Amino acid sequence: GYPQGGQPGFPQQGFPQPQGQPAFPQAQDYSQVPQVQQGFPQGSQPAYPQQGFPQASQQGYPQAGAPQQIPAQGFPQAAQPGMQSGFPGGQAPTAQAAPVPPPKPTFVAEPDKDCPYFSPMPNYQLRRSGSKDLEFTSFQFFDGTTMTAAEGRLWERTYELRKGAGPASNLQIRRNYANAMKSMGGMVLFDAACGQTKGCRGVTGDLMVGKAVRGGKALWLQIRPIYSFSGEASRYVLTVIETEAMKQEVTASDLLKRLNEQGRVALYINFDVDKATIRPDSEATIAEIVVLLRNTPALSVSIEGHTDNTGNSQYNKALSEQRAKAVTDAIAQQGIERNRLTSVGWGQDAPIADNATEEGRAKNRRVELVKK
Template sequence: MTQLLHKANRLLGNALLAWMVVTPCGVAAAAAAQDHPLLSGMPGYTIESRKHIDFGTLPDAGLMYCAPSKKCDATNPGFSAEGKLIAEGEVTVIRYETQGAGGTLPVARSYEAAIRSIGGRKVTWSEGHEGTQIFLIEKDARRTWVVLENYFKSNYRLTYIEEKPMQQVVTANQMANAIRQQGYATLYIVFPNNSAAIQPDAKPAINEIVALLATDKSLRLSVEGHTDNVGSASANKKLSQDRAASVVKALIEAKVDSSRLQAKGWGGEAPIADNRNEEGRAKNRRVELVKLK
């Protein structure tokens, strides 16, 4: 990360640094110490609020369209087919404000230039300097989305989404206890956006399901996929069915008898949390192992 910041400093030049400083280290001010490591605040602005969560997505639910064709699912990672930013990972939200003159144009131009200098690109449809701009930085096989909300002269907000899967492995014993007590166990297996492909990160969870079935030879399971309510109901139902089928396929490849398994997709029909916020949507994107009679 430090190398990225040094590169940004070299390329921006003194004229741009008069508006924005991308600092690699050694910042003395207490407020600057709370900046995101990738980018600092504009000179003359202070941090009004800062929020960080280990795993989530864009806090606001508004649609964000990317450029130039709006085919966000094909051209820009992290977007749904409808053009909504649905990237997930470590989220940091920082709001800056100033008591001085401020201005939306210098904020927009400075961040756009700074992000471009470290290998990022602008992926929003809107080309204006006011409003919401989304940038994507891809470095060392890791993606970071930067959302700049720049509506007022006196303040702006930066949201960083650093791609990573939500880590959660439920042990075979925990699954067995849940199935015994309530008839099902809940797993959070991370899939790529709009995809049913099993990722290497899912292997520990698959191994625990295999261990569960090996321990109880009479157990038969319905592997049931669930989504949040983002996107169309029909697409979500198909996606959840495909994901459940992918888990079943992985279990069969691990030598589980196919007669002990079935796959079912519910889409967003059975939420367990509030879809109006990201915390709830993350809980709704799940796989349940339901005991078959």
Template sequence: MRKIKLLLASAVLIISCDKTAKEIKNTEIMRDDIAVKEKTIETTENFNIEDIPFSNADLGDFPFFTLPKTLVAGKSPMQKKLDVCFFPINAVMTPFEGQLYKANIGAERGEEFSQRYFEKSMADYLTSIGAVKIFDGEITKEEYERYNKQDPNKGGTGDIGYWDEPIKFYVIRSQEKGNIYVQYSSNNAGAKLNILQEETFVQTMTKVSADDIAKDLSEKGKSVLYINFETDKAHLSTEGQDVVKQISEALKNNTSLKIAIEGHTDNTGDATRNKKLSEDRANAVLTNLIKQGIEESRLSAKGFGTEKPLVANDSESNKAKNRRVELIKID
């Protein structure tokens, strides 16, 4: 097949008064039948996402693209609605926050993994959807030691960012999907892939109200509350006292209402100690309610420790869900 030769072009985007510059350059990725232009941004000062032109490609939904044929993501790739991932800007691992996908990549059963096939597939596709290469290289050992303890997912699935690891990092800027960061690394055994769609954190938590508690008790027969106590103690924090005030108000608004207060913990530490701690915390809520004028005959308290988890204790977020106080309506 006749090879098509494409002209190379370069354009200076910004030249500041101190003569530093950012450039996007076109380089060639050679396939069998065509040379594909790859845009690479070279930064001599702080990275600025606005230096990157918008992509007009139809990117689809997160995580935006499938793997090359014969390649598969390893068991349990990470996909989180909001998390932090570090990407190399001028060889400095820099955190970005948003929807995150991280995976280990290997070959299908019966196939051999090809580093060249993976890297050519990635570079070609990213270039075709308007991605701009930001970094292609390795970070120093000193840089790894500086940042690695800040990474909440260090050592996990698809973890990229070690000092002897070649990293390729691209950015896609989309008016519809926002800023998308893609990095990957590979060797002869397999590859790792990270995709982050940058998002600003939106607070979805609201203050627990007496009306919320009353509604849950009426409709569900129970109300699950996350009451703050001092660490590893049964002393209510200021925020915890505010929640208990709302429980008291709900009980005062419905004088026929009786509740059982149940304390629960995650599985961290000794089970016997957890059960006692959960019981002490349930009793702390009961005692506080009595002080606020609720009759003791309307209340009971019991601790269950780790016996009744809401979800599996297999992650920090799930453990947080299990550390709770439940109010159970007594008929």
């Protein structure tokens, strides 16, 4: 960076010629001038006298002659003594994230293998001491009109929001499980926010109640978000009761005897919820009806469908007709003449038990074999 002959030259882009200062005489001995550590390598180039120019660059001058890019902060590439923001080793600093403290341990629920029907909402976990499992008990469910006792195996789970996660609204939680119930072929009996429970004693807060049939077993589900003025739920309680579906063991001889004595037989043929699809666990009953009709060729019967009073009466009548026809078709498919069979649906108009209880409603959901 200096011309030959020992004179300290200045690049055009480097230090300007000092104004009003005499040039250094050639005879001057620079060996006695202290060397500047930051400006030039030791023992090679003279430092500037204190009265002439500032020692190490404070203005962003390069180290050795050739101009260099000045960092945006205004600091030179070489670190200045005592400057915390200087760049060590002539290298620009790289951004480093502040150290993050290790996360505090949180409780994470194990997969709920003992409650196979429903999973928790995203961002929610099983609360400590939030489980209750009973092999057999009774639980009161609100079906939209009354409190109904369901008996069977119980699973109860309390789920809470994971730390740092965003909560779901009470409505979102209720609708999530309502959709899950419908996807199982079930129905939603009640779904409402606080104040919509028709004043039923013992029913408070947001609530969703549903019912379905899975694998020949009836499932009752209740979802109760913990009340929140903001409309968000930090916790919610899931309750499931699994009950045995009504089963009936009949034989052709029993059917004939009861038809001769009473003129009709109530059969509890299981269908998918809100459908006319006969469930596999009722195929044995259909087979016994076929045996009866084969053994008594002179017998003709009417297949009559009935429902409980849940839902709309017109809908129930149509459903009962569809189910009666489904049974008639199943019998005819096994070789019984259709002119010996008729079908009709009565809906909820001919109950044989009290519709105010689940037991009574279960008895009213039937198909009757009537002697003609």
